[in-house]
Amino acid sequence: MDTSSPPPSSPTRTFSNPPNYSFPHHRLNRVLRNPEKQPIVLVACGSFSPVTYLHLRMFEMAVDYVRQNTDFEIMGGYLSPVSDMYKKPGLLAAHHRVTMCTLATEQTSHWLMVDPWEAFQSYQRTAVVLDHFDYEINTVLGGVQTPDGEHRNVRVMLLAGSDLISTMSEPGVWSEEDLDHILGRYGCFIIERAGSDMDQATDNLARWRHNIYLISQLIQNDVSSTKVRLFLRRGLSVRYLLPSPVVDYIEEHGLYKDEGPNASNSNYSKHLHHKDVEKAKAEDKDVIALKKT
Numbered sequence: 001m002d003t004s005s006p007p008p009s010s011p012t013r014t015f016s017n018p019p020n021y022s023f024p025h026h027r028l029n030r031v032l033r034n035p036e037k038q039p040i041v042l043v044a045c046g047s048f049s050p051v052t053y054l055h056l057r058m059f060e061m062a063v064d065y066v067r068q069n070t071d072f073e074i075m076g077g078y079l080s081p082v083s084d085m086y087k088k089p090g091l092l093a094a095h096h097r098v099t100m101c102t103l104a105t106e107q108t109s110h111w112l113m114v115d116p117w118e119a120f121q122s123y124q125r126t127a128v129v130l131d132h133f134d135y136e137i138n139t140v141l142g143g144v145q146t147p148d149g150e151h152r153n154v155r156v157m158l159l160a161g162s163d164l165i166s167t168m169s170e171p172g173v174w175s176e177e178d179l180d181h182i183l184g185r186y187g188c189f190i191i192e193r194a195g196s197d198m199d200q201a202t203d204n205l206a207r208w209r210h211n212i213y214l215i216s217q218l219i220q221n222d223v224s225s226t227k228v229r230l231f232l233r234r235g236l237s238v239r240y241l242l243p244s245p246v247v248d249y250i251e252e253h254g255l256y257k258d259e260g261p262n263a264s265n266s267n268y269s270k271h272l273h274h275k276d277v278e279k280a281k282a283e284d285k286d287v288i289a290l291k292k293t
């Protein structure tokens, strides 16, 4: 899939919703605690196949960073699982991924939510996904209020790992207009990821530096969905790497026993990111190590 085709500008954007869709906002905080702060919402886009504790930890790391280093106040956090049309290897059907994310957020967090908007329709670029959040929160819901009842617009911000941000310097993956839209208009928090150099990842994004917040992982965690899928294929335990309800769901439905529908997807591999090549190499090494045991 060519993920870099040029966007329409957001003011004229119209959004197509999946059938029976309604924007989840049951945990969105609608009143700022501190009127001096700028209200923000965190959005993590990804495969979440399956969701891991690390995906959830990213939000908690962002909370600590925001409190200690910024004048933002976080009003809510969303996981936005990608569409099946993304056709990434290992991508399980959207209904399973959305259910696992919902189990994880509803049962282990009191503030995170899952938005199934992009999951249940054609592929939507990240710039469009952020516009959708902006539209739902600021236009449809009318933003948030200060304790005195004054209206405030919420700033939508992307939350991502440094591997994702490093793909922003790879030709053909993101369009320049989308980068300007995502990093110029919205901004992002980048979580350090083992094996991905944060400085290198952001070197080519210098013009948007003021909108890019780098968050170091003080406790290193390199759990990835790829490794979890590998373990499951090999019949190894993944308990305590993922929330228990997610492990139970995987077991009940016998998920990830084989490589999945997009295992040798040449369409995706045309745009295979550098990080995926590295992951595939690491996975090969892990398979060899596991075979020896």
Ligand SMILES: Nc1ncnc2c1ncn2[C@@H]1O[C@H](COP(=O)(O)OP(=O)(O)OP(=O)(O)O)[C@@H](O)[C@H]1O
Pocket: 044, 045, 046, 047, 048, 049, 054, 055, 058, 090, 159, 160, 161, 162, 163, 164, 191, 192, 193, 194, 221, 222, 223, 224, 225, 226, 227
């Ligand atoms: N260990 C990690 N450290 C930092 N960020 C991470 C980590 N794992 C995932 N992320 C981030 O979480 C977001 C969602 O990622 P995604 O679901 O595609 O995860 P993934 O674990 O990289 O998946 P896969 O292994 O299938 O490629 C991305 O922004 C990704 O960079």
Ligand SMILES: NC(=O)c1ccc[n+]([C@@H]2O[C@H](COP(=O)(O)O)[C@@H](O)[C@H]2O)c1
Pocket: 003, 004, 045, 046, 047, 081, 082, 086, 088, 124, 125, 126, 127, 164, 167, 173, 174, 175, 178
């Ligand atoms: N041009 C784009 O909008 C673009 C390009 C690459 C990845 N992404 C997004 O990044 C997320 C994670 O992708 P990967 O799992 O391939 O790293 C997905 O939600 C995907 O839609 C968006």
